[in-house]
Amino acid sequence: MIKINLENTFEAIYVSSNFDVYIFESHLKNNKIIQLKVKFTNIADSLLPNVYNLAFGPFDEPGKIDDSINLKHRNSNKVFSTIILFSIIFLKNKPHATIGIDGSNDLRANLYHRMFRYNYKDLQDFIVIIGVDWYVRLLRNGLIELDVDGSAFFKPKPEPFDFKRKSHDLYRYYMFNLNQ
Amino acid sequence: MKDSIQNKINRIQEIALASGMKKNLMDSNIIEFHDDDNLSKSIRNAKEAELFFSELKSAIDLAKRNSTKNVLE
Numbered sequence: 538m539i540k541i542n543l544e545n546t547f548e549a550i551y552v553s554s555n556f557d558v559y560i561f562e563s564h565l566k567n568n569k570i571i572q573l574k575v576k577f578t579n580i581a582d583s584l585l586p587n588v589y590n591l592a593f594g595p596f597d598e599p600g601k602i603d604d605s606i607n608l609k610h611r612n613s614n615k616v617f618s619t620i621i622l623f624s625i626i627f628l629k630n631k632p633h634a635t636i637g638i639d640g641s642n643d644l645r646a647n648l649y650h651r652m653f654r655y656n657y658k659d660l661q662d663f664i665v666i667i668g669v670d671w672y673v674r675l676l677r678n679g680l681i682e683l684d685v686d687g688s689a690f691f692k693p694k695p696e697p698f699d700f701k702r703k704s705h706d707l708y709r710y711y712m713f714n715l716n717q
Numbered sequence: 718m719k720d721s722i723q724n725k726i727n728r729i730q731e732i733a734l735a736s737g738m739k740k741n742l743m744d745s746n747i748i749e750f751h752d753d754d755n756l757s758k759s760i761r762n763a764k765e766a767e768l769f770f771s772e773l774k775s776a777i778d779l780a781k782r783n784s785t786k787n788v789l790e
Contacts, residue, residue: 543722552733559729580757584766590754622722626729635773639755665780667773671759693759695773697780710755714777716784 539617539648541656543663546619556630557589559623564611571595571608573616575623577636588637588712589627593620607644617652625663628715635667638711646707653711657700665716666698668708 550572551560559575574596577589595608610616624636638649653666660666671691674682684690695712702708760766 543725544719546725549729549732552729552736554733554736556733580754584760584763585757588756622725623729626726629726635777637754637756661784665777665784667776667780669756671755691759692765693756693769695769695776697776697783712773716781 538655539652540614541618541621541652541659542614543618543622543625543659545615546622547615549623556627561619563608563616566609566611575620577624577627577634580637587634589631589634591620591624591636591638621660621664624713625715628664632715632717635712635714638713643707646709646711647704649711650702650704650707653698654700654702654704657698661716663716664713667695667712668698668702669693669695669710669712671709 547561547563549559549561551558553559557577560572561575562570562572564570572595573593575591575593577591579586580588580590628634628636653660657666670693672694673689673691676682682690693710698708698711760769
C-alpha cells in the first residue's frame with residue numbers, strides 16, 4: 538500500500554521554469570539509481586483547455602517518458618509522495634488547471650485508486666479528487682445512443698471520488714485539483 | 718500547510734528559477750502526445766465539452782464541501 542507523506546519526498550534535480558516538468562532520482566531494489574521525469578501536458582485537444590495529463594517514469598533516449606514500465610523502487614512511498622508534491626506545486630502555479638490521470642492499464646489504475654483511497658484524509662487538505670465513469674444513454678425507444686460508427690456512445694461523468702469504492706470497482710479516469 | 722511542506726515548495730520554486738537557463742536543453746526534445754487519452758477521445762464537440770466541465774465543476778464543488786464536512790466531523 539502506498540502511504541503518502543509530503544514531508545518525505547525526493548529532491549528535484551530539475552524543475553522547468555513553468556513548473557510542468559520535474560526530474561528526480563529514485564533508488565531501485567537492484568541498487569541502481571534511475572532518473573524519473575514527471576510531466577504535466579495539456580491534453581492535445583482544444584476542447585479540454587485546462588486539463589493536464591500527468592505522466593511519469595524513466596525517459597528513453599529521445600527524452601520521451603516511458604510510463605508503461607514497471608519499476609521496483611526501494612521506497613515507493615517516497616516516489617509517489619514526490620509526484621503528489623510536484624502535482625500540488627504545478628496546481629499552485631496553474632490554479633485553474635485540473636490534472637487528469639488515465640490509468641493506462643488495470644494495474645496502474647488500481648495503483649492510483651488504492652493510493653487515493655488509502656490517503657484521502659491526508660490529501661484532502663491539499664487536493665480534491667474526482668473519479669470519472671463512462672455511461673451510455675438509454676433512448677426513449679429502448680435503444681442506446683450510438684456513435685457514428687454504430688458502437689455504443691459512452692459519455693464521461695465525473696463525481697467526487699467515492700472512497701468506499703474498492704479496487705474491484707475502478708474508475709476509468711481520475712482527476713484532481715487544488716482544494717482552495 | 719505545515720512549514721516543512723511550505724519550505725519544500727519554496728525550495729522547488731528556487732530550483733525552477735535556477736533551471737530556467739537549462740530549460741531548452743532539458744525540454745526541447747520532450748513531446749508527449751495524449752490524443753489517445755480516454756477523456757479527449759470521448760468529447761466530440763464544444764457542447765459536450767461544456768457539459769463535461771459543468772459536471773466537473775459540480776463534482777469539484779461537492780468534493781470540496783465533503784472535505785470540509787469531514788474535517789468538521
